[in-house]
Amino acid sequence: MKFLHIHDANFDAEFAAILARGEETGREVEQVVLDIIAAVRAQGDVALLDYTRRFDRLEAGSVAALEVTEDEFNEAFARVEEADMAALKLAVERVARFHEKQKQETWLSTDETDILLGQMVTPLERVGIYVPGGKASYPSSVIMNAVPAKVAGVGEVIMVAPTPGGEINPHVLVAARLSGVDRVFRLGGAQAVAALAYGTATVPRVDKVTGPGNIYVATAKKLVFGQVGIDMIAGPSEILVINDGSGTPAHIAADLLSQAEHDELASSILITTDRDFGERVAAEVERQLKELSRESIARKSWECYGAVIVAGTLDEAIVFSNRIAPEHLELAVADPFAILPKIRNAGAIFLGHFTPEAAGDYLAGPNHTLPTGGTARFFSPLSVDDFVKKSSIVYFSQGGLNRLGKDIVRIAELEGLEAHGKSVSIRLW
Amino acid sequence: MKFLHIHDANFDAEFAAILARGEETGREVEQVVLDIIAAVRAQGDVALLDYTRRFDRLEAGSVAALEVTEDEFNEAFARVEEADMAALKLAVERVARFHEKQKQETWLSTDETDILLGQMVTPLERVGIYVPGGKASYPSSVIMNAVPAKVAGVGEVIMVAPTPGGEINPHVLVAARLSGVDRVFRLGGAQAVAALAYGTATVPRVDKVTGPGNIYVATAKKLVFGQVGIDMIAGPSEILVINDGSGTPAHIAADLLSQAEHDELASSILITTDRDFGERVAAEVERQLKELSRESIARKSWECYGAVIVAGTLDEAIVFSNRIAPEHLELAVADPFAILPKIRNAGAIFLGHFTPEAAGDYLAGPNHTLPTGGTARFFSPLSVDDFVKKSSIVYFSQGGLNRLGKDIVRIAELEGLEAHGKSVSIRLW
Incomplete structure (x- = not known):
């Protein structure tokens, strides 16, 4: 962790190391992915079965046999605890309600008596959602991708998820069904993205592919962009907390750690106008780290990409924030709405002392798929907009x-x- | 030109050749562009001057000297004829008025008494607009890119245009000034895109790069995507006309040719329920072709990628249209609004017998930057949406x-x- 003052002579250089943590895709990864895409385009289902056998240790006689059946959905529903089911339902309901407000209407202007001009909004016909499998399995990720698609009116949502050994998490299946996912295939990696982008005999071609994945998945999405739409290209996650000395250091420390536990490349940064507060947060982070089940990941993230920065004024902190365009931004200050209009670049903004980022990750309502690595300068959170397209209307x-x-x-x-x-x-x- | 019936046994195969006309970027082009980007990142202005000397035959002592001066703007204004000036002003005014209607407001939901949720809309701070130079010089392209940016509230619009030998078209400069472009640099090619994406000592870094260009420009945009935002990746242009036997064959023929004259790879297709009408349009195309100054381009396009298709019913024609998702779609039918709701995929829709596509290209109001090559399945016309981004707001x-x-x-x-x-x-x- 770096403890810096924003006026330090070497501040920019010190901070650059944190900003530079995103990995650029190597040409080798790109070549591997290009080969996979070419194979799926040429051989379709045969290539899918082959890659699934090799990469996911999953043997199947046909791609159809990789589709999750109604019986498997029923089994998943039976296995999920009641309280978890209630929480997932609440999340789906709240996320749907928020995204409903993003819907745009077709309009037609009658400003002129001899010309009509307008904009027609139509949902995409079919989209594919990539859900990572393996170690981490995130039902919230299913909800955050599928619900906006369904709210937008997408006709068919196809989910793919790698299932090493065939195992699929019941919470993920329940979230898929609650969110309105239409079909689920046990497919992952670049080959799943290629199948969605180009279609095979069994996997239907989609109009857009969204959802997070590893470097192969991200590279595949980038390479099929243009053939299909994709959502933003996600890098490692980050949080910036702006503080004015108000609030409780232990709370801020917990928020920083909730980001740090994601991933060793995650970055958690506090910028405060109160040096003493910053020192107490740093001490709290050390204390709380020891209690975490994911301590080693969180510690590595905090040590490499964590920072406490002292700013001269709140305005300096805001200028800094706008410059780095954080994915998650907490305004942990006494009067957060007073500074909201000064925020220009941020994926999601969490206001006040009782809005931990984790609230937004699951069920506040807004999407948790957010632009990372400074791309909030030009990307927006995943939204209903991603699942519709527009056509201009001209009548003379x-x-x-x-x-x-x-x-x-x-x-x-x-x-x-x-x-x-x-x-x-x-x-x- | 192919004259086909939609029920022909070989229709899909015949038509596939037309659809496949888009070129895929070769790896060689990609490597060239990667090298240019790397050089601009490493050497900044020095690399820009070097490439501009080599590719645009333009010698300059500094990149600052490549910026268009106030005197040059004044000279351009003096050179443009009054009637042209009036037409350009009308275009800017109408395009601005249409795009004003696309603006979205920041909203905050007070549905719950203990939680506030919302979405904040903010303009991008700085964008770059690429305007092709050389042979063809299109002031309408400047207007269609710069006006939506300015309507969105973008702080600074930087335009780049290659100027072989230093020459810059006065209509382009006038359009830039009328549209609110802030600075213009005589820079082009992949090097201009790289400079905008990463910034140099003289060219400021932008948040998004939009505008058409050749294969090097398009490849550069694709490669810097993620570092900056980009608009859609444009392929060759196309028009589909749906007809029910109503209207005047000579008018439809003129519309097909207005697309064909763009580019040898352009594609102009008529689908009609009336074989006789289709034959008369084909004959008219032949007749009108001979009168065109751009006859050889238009003829090549029409011969290679033109088609007249006979459909059994209007519904069959619509299904076909939705499948190919045309960039420009004319509903040249007696009752165009009756079929509008059945159109699912199209960039811009021109209704009725008095709405030639050319009206939309210049000054109807909607943008002429449209998704090509079937990408209207998931891309939208360039709009104010491209020049803003959103941030979620969460308060508990x-x-x-x-x-x-x-x-x-x-x-x-x-x-x-x-x-x-x-x-x-x-x-x-």
């Missing part, structure tokens, strides 16, 4: 074309596109 | 956290993320 009456025709022809001609102009003039003159 | 009162805390902890635990749970429980219990 003869009078409307007559009114604007000469100007259209004028621009066509100065661009040297004569046939463009003729398509207008032939209707009028 | 102590009562709100108390109400939902147990369920948050429950999900954290079933995901094995203990510290997540602790960040909630430490505040409550």
Whole structure:
């Protein structure tokens, strides 16, 4: 962990090491993934079965046999405890309610009497959701991807998840069913992304692939971008807490650790105007670390990419925050709404002393799929917008074309596109 | 040109050749572009000057000297004819008015008394617009990229355009100034994209790069995606006209040719329920082709990628259209609004017999930057949405956290993320 003052001469250099933690994809990974995509395009199901056997140690006679059956869903529902079921249902319900508010309507403007202009919003027909398997299994990830798709009106949601040895987590299956996922295949890795992007005899081609995954999955998504839509490219997770000396150090320490436990590459940063508060948070982190089941991951993250930064003023802290554009931003200050309008770049903003980031991770309502690594400068949280597309609507009456025709022809001609102009003039003159 | 019936046994195979016209980026182009990006990152302005000398035959002592000056803007304004100036002003005004309607507001939900949830919309701080130079010079392209950015509230719009020999088109400069572009650099190619994405001593780093370009520019945009945002990846342009036998064959022929004149890879397709109408359109295309200044380009496009397709019913034509997801779709039918709701995938939809696509290209109001090559399945027209990003807002009162805390902890635990749970429980219990 670095303890820095924002006015330190070497502050920028010290901090650069934290910012630079994201790995760039090597060309070797890219070549492996290109080969996998080519094989899936050429051989379809045969390639899928082959890769699934090799990478997931899962033998199947057909890709159809890798689809989760109704019986397996029923079994999963039977295995999940009542209180967990209630929590998952609450999450689905709250996430759906929030995302409902993001829906946009088709509109048509009647500002002019001779021309109608508008924008039509239609849902994607079919999307694919990638859910990581193996060690960590996250039903919340299923909910955060599937619910916005369903709220958007997507016709069919296909989920893929690698299942080493065939095992699939019952909470993940329950979350899938509660969220409205239509079909689930035991497929993972770059091959699953390729199957969704291009389709095989068994796996239908989708219009967009979303969801987190390892470097092979992320690379595959980047490489199929254009053939299908993808959500943002996610890097390691991060939190920035802005503090003014108010609040409880142990609470902030817990929030920093909730980020640090994700991943050794995660980054947890406190920027405070109160050096003493910062020191107490640092001490609390040390104390709480020892109590964590995921201590070694959290400790490594905190040691390598954790920081406590002292700022001269709250405005300095805000300028810093806008510069790094954090994925998660806590405004752990006495009057968080007073500084909200100064925040320009952040994935999600958690206001006040009773809004730990973890609330947003599961069931506050907003999406937990957020832009990382400074990309909140231009990316948005996953939303209903990701599962619809728009079409412009243009209607000219003869009078409307007559009114604007000469100007259209004028621009066509100065661009040297004569046939463009003729398509207008032939209707009028 | 192919004259096909949608029920032909070999229809899908015949049509596949038209769909497959988009070029995939070769690995060689990618390697060239990777090298250019690396050089610009490492050497900044020096690399820019070197590439500009080599690729644009333009010698300059500094990158600052490549920036268009106020005097040059004034000179451009003096050179543009009055009627052209009026047409460009009308285009800017109409495009701005349409895009104003796309603006989304920040919202905050007060559905619950103890929790506030919302979504904050903020403009990108700085964007870069690529404008192709050389042979074809398109002021409309400047307008269609810069106006939505300015309507969105982007702080600074930086335009780059290659200027072989230093020449810059006065209509392009006038369009830039009228659209609110802040700075213009005589830079092009992959090096200009790299400079915008990473910044150099002279060219400021932007948050997003939009605009069309050749294969090097498109590849550079794809490779810097993630470092900055980009708009969609554009392929060759296309039009599909749906017709029911109503209207005038010469008009439809003119529309097909307005697309064909763009580019030898452009594709113009008519699908009609009336074989006789289709034959008359084909004959008209032949007749009009001979009158075009860009005859050779248009003829090549029409011969290779043009088609007249006879459909059994209008519904069959619509199903076909939805399958290919055309960039431009004309509903040249007697009652276009009756079929509008059946259109699922299209970039822009032009309704009725007096709405040639060219109207939308310049000044109807909607954007002319549209998803090509079937990507209207998941991409939308360029819009104000491309120049803003969103941040989720989450505020829990102590009562709100108390109400939902147990369920948050429950999900954290079933995901094995203990510290997540602790960040909630430490505040409550």
